[in-house]
Amino acid sequence: MIKNRTIIIASSLFLCLSTAAVSASLALFVPDVSWQKNLVVEILLILSLFPIIIGVLLLRNMTTFARYAEQYSTRDSLTSLYNQKMFWDFLRDEIERSRRQDYRFTVMIVDVDNFKAINDIYGHETGDAYLLEFSTIFKSVVRKGDIIARYSGDNFAAILPVCDESQAYIVAKRLLEILRDHFFLLPNGSTIQSTASIGMAVFPDHAKDSEGLFLVAETMLSQAKLSGKDRMRLPSDEVNIELLKSAGEKSIFIMEAIRKKQVVPYFQPIVDVKENSVLAYEVLTRIVTPQKVYTAVDFIEAAEGMGAIAKIDYLLMEQAFDAVKRNGYRGKLFLNLSPKALVMNEFIPTLRSLMDKYGVEPSQMVFEITERDTVKNLSLIEKTINGMRADGFRFAIDDFGSGYSSFQYIKTFQVDFLKIDGEFIRNMTGNSGLENAIVKNIANLAMTLGIKTIAEYVESQAILDNVRSSGIDYAQGYHIQRPTVEMVH
Numbered sequence: 001m002i003k004n005r006t007i008i009i010a011s012s013l014f015l016c017l018s019t020a021a022v023s024a025s026l027a028l029f030v031p032d033v034s035w036q037k038n039l040v041v042e043i044l045l046i047l048s049l050f051p052i053i054i055g056v057l058l059l060r061n062m063t064t065f066a067r068y069a070e071q072y073s074t075r076d077s078l079t080s081l082y083n084q085k086m087f088w089d090f091l092r093d094e095i096e097r098s099r100r101q102d103y104r105f106t107v108m109i110v111d112v113d114n115f116k117a118i119n120d121i122y123g124h125e126t127g128d129a130y131l132l133e134f135s136t137i138f139k140s141v142v143r144k145g146d147i148i149a150r151y152s153g154d155n156f157a158a159i160l161p162v163c164d165e166s167q168a169y170i171v172a173k174r175l176l177e178i179l180r181d182h183f184f185l186l187p188n189g190s191t192i193q194s195t196a197s198i199g200m201a202v203f204p205d206h207a208k209d210s211e212g213l214f215l216v217a218e219t220m221l222s223q224a225k226l227s228g229k230d231r232m233r234l235p236s237d238e239v240n241i242e243l244l245k246s247a248g249e250k251s252i253f254i255m256e257a258i259r260k261k262q263v264v265p266y267f268q269p270i271v272d273v274k275e276n277s278v279l280a281y282e283v284l285t286r287i288v289t290p291q292k293v294y295t296a297v298d299f300i301e302a303a304e305g306m307g308a309i310a311k312i313d314y315l316l317m318e319q320a321f322d323a324v325k326r327n328g329y330r331g332k333l334f335l336n337l338s339p340k341a342l343v344m345n346e347f348i349p350t351l352r353s354l355m356d357k358y359g360v361e362p363s364q365m366v367f368e369i370t371e372r373d374t375v376k377n378l379s380l381i382e383k384t385i386n387g388m389r390a391d392g393f394r395f396a397i398d399d400f401g402s403g404y405s406s407f408q409y410i411k412t413f414q415v416d417f418l419k420i421d422g423e424f425i426r427n428m429t430g431n432s433g434l435e436n437a438i439v440k441n442i443a444n445l446a447m448t449l450g451i452k453t454i455a456e457y458v459e460s461q462a463i464l465d466n467v468r469s470s471g472i473d474y475a476q477g478y479h480i481q482r483p484t485v486e487m488v489h
């Protein structure tokens with residue numbers, strides 16, 4: 001480029017000088033009438049300036065072209081922010097600089113919530129206009145030296161040099177607040193509001209290389225999205241990248257299974273120990289791929305961690321209710337539910353509409369809650385449970401006896417069933433007698449409170465006999481029936 005510029009300048013000057021020289025010699029032949037001579041000299045001098053003018057124009061065009069070329073390869077054409085390639089170049093440079101100068105910096109990934117809906121409802125032009133406005137807002141909350149890139153579609157990534165967790169938190173908070181208060185003007189004069197979700201990671205605390213850092217921020221973003229959007233997430237402690245990578249693979253596996261509708265309910269009967277009749281079926285989730293059937297223990301915790309449980313619950317309920325309808329089943333269904341699901345706004349309306357669709361009655365539904373997913377706001381859950389019980393739904397405490405808050409749970413919630421933790425039941429026939437004593441006491445306590453008891457993990461006839469003689473009402477386990485894809489007993 002510099003070489004081209006020199007050539008243009010040199011040739012313009014050369015042309016200019018030679019035209020001037022030619023003009024001067026021509027002027028000698030013009031008759032010596034002073035006004036004629038002056039006019040010709042002036043015209044020739046003006047002509048001699050042309051090469052310079054052309055040269056200047058050429059140079060200007062070249063600079064504009066160079067700017068366009070640079071813009072095209074480094075910037076996003078809609079927002080003029082850096083593109084993905086530049087983001088990675090800057091990220092690698094920033095890691096080097098931050099190592100040399102020993103400071104922290106933050107990678108922030110921001111994704112517009114429900115952008116697909118804006119595009120679908122109002123069209124791509126409006127979608128683009130929204131993204132442009134969004135990019136202006138994003139630029140307004142960061143500092144001058146910060147780098148923002150449009151990573152892809154409605155996904156933006158920023159590098160905030162010399163910025164630790166607490167400073168990043170402030171930037172993210174400001175962005176979320178501005179977006180919540182921002183009204184985007186539509187072409188028809190009405191306005192819409194949209195929020196964003198943010199994932200962040202700090203170098204070197206959360207990862208020591210660019211890929212790792214990005215992976216952490218991306219995982220935090222998907223957690224923010226899946227736990228309800230319009231929020232930010234920072235890793236709580238030092239993150240183990242290897243763990244995260246495997247969790248990342250698991251998340252992809254789960255998302256794929258949801259997309260391909262490979263999440264299916266299996267049914268395990270719960271029987272009355274005296275009459276051997278089926279009281280209910282517990283719905284247990286499975287991922288069924290052509291190669292293998294994965295049980296809940298393989299993926300349920302990961303699904304809860306990544307916030308995919310609501311989607312799984314939906315798929316399960318829909319298929320389980322469909323089975324209820326197909327089989328003309330009028331008994332009860334026990335569904336495992338994380339307490340968090342109960343307080344989600346969409347849960348009850350979704351449940352109700354599915355029940356209406358398949359003709360399932362509230363009295364057929366029993367929700368099993370565990371303390372695995374600890375919830376701080378017990379009183380909120382208490383209110384929900386009481387409201388749902390008044391509507392005819394029933395509740396059970398799962399894995400009762402396995403943790404400290406089990407007794408807290410029966411004190412706080414009105415429940416209908418206690419499912420005694422399978423580990424006690426399985427060991428009832430052992431020598432120590434301890435499990436037997438625990439199970440008998442739980443059965444007595446439940447009877448006093450008017451709560452029915454269920455024994456899980458009944459793996460043999462001997463255990464079933466013990467369960468019966470301990471005063472337990474219902475039993476479930478491999479000895480009676482393994483979970484199966486159909487409701488069988």
Ligand code: C2E
Nearest residue numbers: 284285295296297300336337338457458459477478479483
């Ligand atoms: P859980 O609710 O205590 O479910 C009982 C687990 O024990 C099930 O494993 C079941 O297949 C297994 N099981 C049944 N009978 C026996 C037996 O006789 N012996 C032994 N050793 N095991 C038996 P699964 O399906 O892998 O579920 C594991 C846990 O995952 C469940 O424990 C439950 O807490 C959770 N889970 C399962 N399905 C769902 C779901 O749809 N949503 C939620 N949130 N959690 C679920």
Ligand code: CA
Nearest residue numbers: 282336368398
């Ligand atoms: Ca259960």
Ligand code: CA
Nearest residue numbers: 398399419456
């Ligand atoms: Ca259980």
